[in-house]
Amino acid sequence: MSIERTFSILKPNAVAKNAIGSIYSRFENAGFTIVAAKMLHLTREQAAGFYAEHDGKPFFNGLLDFMTSGPVVVQVLESENAVQRYRDLMGATNPANALAGTLRADYADSMTENAVHGSDSTASAAREIAYFFSDNEVCPRTR
């Protein structure tokens, strides 16, 4: 098992609930190190580029409306097997299917407003991290 990075977003509904600190605690308690972080209000163009793989799907416009409705917090999480471990911490895309104790079970409001994003592969993580962070904004700890 090797140290990996994954990319995470606290979506607008999670930020609107004042849950940034609570969710960051969940990251740290689960053994993730936050190695990059910032708050921003996505433009429609930024959100469309980020979710380009979903362009044309019935939920795409609603997803862009939601993702641009308020500020988000984006971060890079580091741990062993980070991509899968963070997917497990988030829970299922549809909160109706999210296991108890997962972030989406606790913070999601609907399938679209599901509180958090996490990369689905190491390749996606690399693309998504580069989409939001320059190299010197990612700050690994000295071990």
Ligand code: IDP
């Ligand atoms: P993921 O975020 O769990 O990886 P994806 O399939 O990549 O799920 O979808 C990206 C985001 O698009 C979801 O997190 C959710 O906000 C939204 N979404 C996905 N599928 C649907 C749907 O069927 N209806 C409404 N929104 C959806």
